[in-house]
Amino acid sequence: MRRNALIAATLVAAGMSFAPLPPASAQAEAQPEAQTAAQAEARAEAKALPSVQVAARYSGTVARGETYYRSGDFAVWRSSVSSAFLSGFRNANGRFVVDDVLTMTVTGENGRTQTFRHDFSRNCTAPTPQPLDYLNLNKYLFAGLNTVRFALSDKCGDVVRNSDIFLSGSGVIDPAVAGARGCSGSNWVGGITGSPAFIPSTNPPQRKDRRVQGTAGLSVANRINCSASVQVALETKVCNRFGYNCNPRTIASTTIERLPAAGPHVKTLSADCRRGTHSYRMQVRVKWVTWTGWARQTVVPKFETRVRNTPDGDRGWTRISC
Template identity: 50%
Template structure:
């Protein structure tokens, strides 16, 4: 069993003032790590040494983080936001990585060398980039006891040019941690509409449905719109005008969403149609000059173009 006094000394070093490169046991992180330390997201707050409840227990799980890997990005774990200070875990750090195509791996970092050290040995920094898949990754961390005596950890930060600021996808409505599977693919669905009609209240009534096989993309939304065609006095320069619509809503994860809309009927003979609009965003890359995702926004309408009009008389 480890000596508690030695472990306490180790943690006092890590959670205290930053250690200068000269004073650290391990070499200082490369300049590229320090220069590219923003954004920096906290993986775990410092936990003082305490007895474990059960040997092998997991005492901390992080949220999921989005990290991009390319030839110009990097990402590091360290004890400070600028990737310039040591960190430690008693005993194991488990890193789970999921790639954008569903690839998955786990990496185990053992700070105690299979419980043979008198106290866990701090690392100056850890290069996360070398384990990532090309492109977008979802990464989570777990801290786990191994030796069955005490648990604890220093502050731990994930920093670097490949670390994605969650603010960069908030506009999509996606959870910041669900990047890899969330905003890569396109939704699988079929939209259908019925020809509008004049109902018993002498109003235009249209109905439509969207049948979703799988939403796939967490940003996907659907909107139903009832339109009339408005032209100039010569019947040219026509454009669609909305007479009723729903708010944009999250596309269902699966199943069928039906909608009926009614709107005012214009005097005389005019053209009307019901439409289904589905919008979503997709990742196209990482901005090289700032750590945010570049998104491509897609929109599909059914019917599209100038199709689907029916003439009705009121």
């Protein structure tokens, strides 16, 4: 009943209906036709729940102790209202089994890693691997975005078999939602996840004849987010006739360019020097869009636009006279 309550809470939070499993005795007495209908209903219900297949049903011969399957990376968001389960059906409501050991490695967005293992053979004392009704992954996940990968290993003999295994829940990122994965920086949500790692630098503008010239740029450690862009601008401060209500005005800029995957990005700009004494500065503008989780009580992804200007506010000005 605990499993049904957990899954019910997950589905209700996502705005979905939930039909609990019948008792084991009732399942044993069910006719094949009824079982087939129930499976069809489960598959239909599963379409509404974010789900990815971790491993397909398999049977074969391997060397004793061999790790016979390693999954790719899966992205799972962990919050107070999200959830993630392993099970045999997409709707997180079906038994699954591994012959013999399931290993799950979780890496949080801060780089911390932890590993969980479950031995279905009970250290080779069970006559056959013992299935799990489901596995609640919430307690193994870090807050925020997690990278999760799985491995299946033999332990007791050379013949192995496992069921279909699905990762499902409101925190699971469905690749169908993620879209294209053309950027090598990240495969999560089309690469629109996380913040780029870079160090900006600006040099004070200088007078060159009747022009003002400056250099600015950044050193990129890792783009990480595929949407990240950069623009370098030369600005002057424009005030009213009394010297108040001052605002920056761009007098020269580069085009908006994709942030390099790594390495330096430096630009030199120049513009006409204004008559009199005025303030000028170089500015580096980096902008990106990042996935921040799910809209409350839904499975609709949320995105946020972030901008980092260097220098920001009213900093970095240099007075130049012409």
